[in-house]
Amino acid sequence: MKALEGVKILDFTHVQSGPTCTQLLGWFGADVIKVERPGVGDATRKQLVDVEGADSLYFTMLNHNTRSLTLNTKNPKGKEVLERLVKECDVLVENFAPGALDRMGFTWERIQELNPRMIMASVKGFGPGPFQDCKVYENVAQCAGGSASTTGFLDGPPMVTGAQIGDSGTGLHLALGIVAALFQREKTGRGQKVLAPMQDGVLNLCRVKLRDQQRLERGPLQEYSQFGEGIPFGEATPRAGNDSGGGQPGRILKCKGWETDPDSYTYFITQAAVWDKICDVIGKPDWKEDPEYATPKARLNKLTHIFETIEQWTMTKTKFEVMEICNPLDIPVGPILSMKELAADPSLRETGTIVEVDHPERGAYLTVGCPIKMSDSEVTVTRSPLLGEHTAEILSDVLGYSDEEVAELKEAGATEVVKKMAAE
Ligand code: CAO
Numbered sequence: 001m002k003a004l005e006g007v008k009i010l011d012f013t014h015v016q017s018g019p020t021c022t023q024l025l026g027w028f029g030a031d032v033i034k035v036e037r038p039g040v041g042d043a044t045r046k047q048l049v050d051v052e053g054a055d056s057l058y059f060t061m062l063n064h065n066t067r068s069l070t071l072n073t074k075n076p077k078g079k080e081v082l083e084r085l086v087k088e089c090d091v092l093v094e095n096f097a098p099g100a101l102d103r104m105g106f107t108w109e110r111i112q113e114l115n116p117r118m119i120m121a122s123v124k125g126f127g128p129g130p131f132q133d134c135k136v137y138e139n140v141a142q143c144a145g146g147s148a149s150t151t152g153f154l155d156g157p158p159m160v161t162g163a164q165i166g167d168s169g170t171g172l173h174l175a176l177g178i179v180a181a182l183f184q185r186e187k188t189g190r191g192q193k194v195l196a197p198m199q200d201g202v203l204n205l206c207r208v209k210l211r212d213q214q215r216l217e218r219g220p221l222q223e224y225s226q227f228g229e230g231i232p233f234g235e236a237t238p239r240a241g242n243d244s245g246g247g248q249p250g251r252i253l254k255c256k257g258w259e260t261d262p263d264s265y266t267y268f269i270t271q272a273a274v275w276d277k278i279c280d281v282i283g284k285p286d287w288k289e290d291p292e293y294a295t296p297k298a299r300l301n302k303l304t305h306i307f308e309t310i311e312q313w314t315m316t317k318t319k320f321e322v323m324e325i326c327n328p329l330d331i332p333v334g335p336i337l338s339m340k341e342l343a344a345d346p347s348l349r350e351t352g353t354i355v356e357v358d359h360p361e362r363g364a365y366l367t368v369g370c371p372i373k374m375s376d377s378e379v380t381v382t383r384s385p386l387l388g389e390h391t392a393e394i395l396s397d398v399l400g401y402s403d404e405e406v407a408e409l410k411e412a413g414a415t416e417v418v419k420k421m422a423a424e
Contacts, residue, residue, distance in 0.1 A: 002029020003377035007182065008398070009033065010089040011066060014042045016138065016164060017123045017198065018095035019062040020171025025091075025178065026065030027370040027379045033085070033394055034063065034385065038070040038416035041387040054361035055384065061367045063384035064357070069395070070388035070415050073104050078414035082106070084399050086114045091178055095123035097135045108193055118191040119181045123170050127197040136198055141166030145202020150209040152239045154226055159239075170201035212237045212245065223249060228301040244269065249303050252336065253311040255319040263341070266319045268310055269332040272296045277329045282313040355381045391415055 007030040011022045019042075026032040036042055044059040072078040082104075086092065092111065094101055101107070111118050125136020126144070134140075139160045142148050147166075152159030163169075177194035185191060203210070212221055213236065220233050224240045227233075244250035250269035257264040270278055275296075279287040287293035292302075299306060314322050319335035326333045337345075343366055348354040352369040359365060360383075370379040395401040395409070409415045 004028040004030040008089040010092040012094035016167035020168040021174040032066040051362045060384040067390035068385035077412040091119045121194040138166040141198035146206040251307040253314045263338040265336040267334040
């Protein structure tokens with residue numbers, strides 16, 4: 001048995017944010033029915049194509065453990081099918097542009113009329129307010145949620161991050177809202193609307209920068225290197241490069257081989273509790289007693305000098321040697337791992353964090369498995385569906401349509417002749 005077994009998800013999601021959420025629900029055992037436009041499907045199927053004629057990695061890596069139903073929800077017969085699905089399912093998840101579901105005729109009021117137990121969960125770019133009608137993609141959310149203004153170096157422009165905190169991050173927020181609403185429904189018997197705006201999700205992940213904004217109003221941020229460098233602060237939380245900016249100063253430092261390997265770096269944290277050990281390791285035992293270095297407060301105005309000195313030591317070691325030396329001493333360090341290194345990491349394969357999946361059109365590929373491990377709800381990653389692969393199966397199993405009725409739906413243009421699966 002899996003955690004969400006028996007929960008039916010009407011999955012109207014596309015691109016990245018929504019599928020991140022529904023894939024996770026699928027991994028937890030929910031039956032995820034992905035509704036896609038006949039002949040078109042999720043736009044990402046045909047974006048960033050690397051194997052001609054096959055669904056892209058963009059699509060496959062975000063849509064595991066789902067079933068695909070092609071349905072034209074603007075066709076009268078298609079609308080009838082959708083109404084029946086709304087009655088049958090527990091959760092409707094969507095990340096259409098604002099108003100698209102209403103234009104289809106499925107307002108929240110109508111959905112409640114059809115199924116008062118329905119949980120309707122949405123990702124939108126913004127919550128209610130001046131930007132509520134905007135279409136939003138990942139980097140727009142990173143910019144509008146406070147991430148870009150606080151990422152990058154002080155003397156450079158705002159930067160977006162590689163971590164998809166706007167899309168995948170918001171998908172995770174939405175999934176939590178959905179399971180909380182399912183839990184509440186157990187007691188109330190009622191569904192509810194769950195909204196996860198991307199701006200809110202990014203801001204939630206950037207909360208320490210909002211903390212610093214308020215601290216800045218009371219004086220300079222002493223944990224930022226710019227303090228020790230004598231660079232005045234402006235009015236807003238600045239970009240702090242690779243400073244941790246928190247209670248335990250940290251920085252990315254070069255390691256042996258950095259001249260030719262772009263990832264030959266380590267993160268190094270000068271945690272107060274292990275300061276003496278750090279001094280010994282880097283060959284600066286005199287810093288242990290020197291009042292200019294002995295306390296965290298005394299060190300704050302010379303962080304750049306301290307990290308440059310530590311870097312002289314890290315540059316004599318590989319990033320893994322730094323880890324091997326510092327780990328037993330409880331000095332927190334972390335190698336900068338490339339995607340190539342992560343993909344080959346045997347321990348991540350063993351835990352199912354990276355899995356190899358076989359696909360009839362494209363062959364084997366790597367993907368991320370479920371990042372949440374549960375002792376009583378094991379995750380098996382199954383390949384993403386081909387467009388409309390489960391149309392007949394869903395119409396019959398979930399809604400009880402006969403073969404003749406399915407044929408009539410095809411005839412009426414509500415669905416399409418299902419693409420045949422390649423031999424597996
Ligand atoms: N049958 C018939 N019509 C369908 C359909 C189906 N099965 N599925 C979708 N459609 C229609 C929609 O009803 C909509 O029609 P109208 O515009 O006439 O109402 C149309 O397809 C396009 O939907 P869309 O506006 O959501 O798609 P888009 O490509 O123009 O915009 C995006 C994409 C992502 C910018 C937009 O959906 C959005 O802002 N979503 C919310 C924020 C979000 O999730 N952003 C993250 C994107 S990356 O994860």
